[in-house]
Amino acid sequence: MIQDAATPTDEVDAIVAAWRAQLPDLKGEGMQVFSRLHRLASHVEEQRRLAFAEHGLAAWQFDVLAALRRAGDPFELTPGALVAQTHVSSGTMTHRIDRLVERELVLRRGSEGDRRIVLVRLTPAGRVAADAAVRSLVARERTVLAALGADGSADLARLLRRLLAQYPDPRATKESSRERP
The missing domain is CATH 1.10.10.10 (Winged helix-like DNA-binding domain superfamily/Winged helix DNA-binding domain)
Known part of the structure; x- marks a missing residue:
């Protein structure tokens, strides 16, 4: 993945880079997407919990x-x-x-x-x-x-x-x- 200066890096970038260093032939496109979805899901679930708890x-x-x-x-x-x-x-x-x-x-x-x-x-x-x-x-x-x-x-x-x-x-x-x- 090519990253421009305006795009922030995150924990997933570091994880994918570490895997690429260990297994250079590993294709990590899915990891780029699904690791972020997994992390985002926990944040979204917390927002849902808070929205419902308010009521x-x-x-x-x-x-x-x-x-x-x-x-x-x-x-x-x-x-x-x-x-x-x-x-x-x-x-x-x-x-x-x-x-x-x-x-x-x-x-x-x-x-x-x-x-x-x-x-x-x-x-x-x-x-x-x-x-x-x-x-x-x-x-x-x-x-x-x-x-x-x-x-x-x-x-x-x-x-x-x-x-x-x-x-x-x-x-x-x-x-x-x-x-x-």
């Missing part, structure tokens, strides 16, 4: 509330749809729903059309918490991306989308994210 939520709580909020009015989904959207087991989801019911952020009810179907609905308090947390999250993400500028941020999103496109979309194999009786 008394853990990341897992936000994930469930956000899935319900994105579903639109009446802000309800089946537990199976929540499992599909949050990528956890059904047992884990049952536990999470129980904890959110205790906090009165969601309620669980039977479907009027088929009592065998359980629906999880966002309460007004859950909607307030989800909306406030997502606003905090977006503000923090904007701060992280500010170093790139608007064009750089759009370019990064485009490039990451290309990388992710080579992997199957979990939505294609999971049940519909909006089951309704």
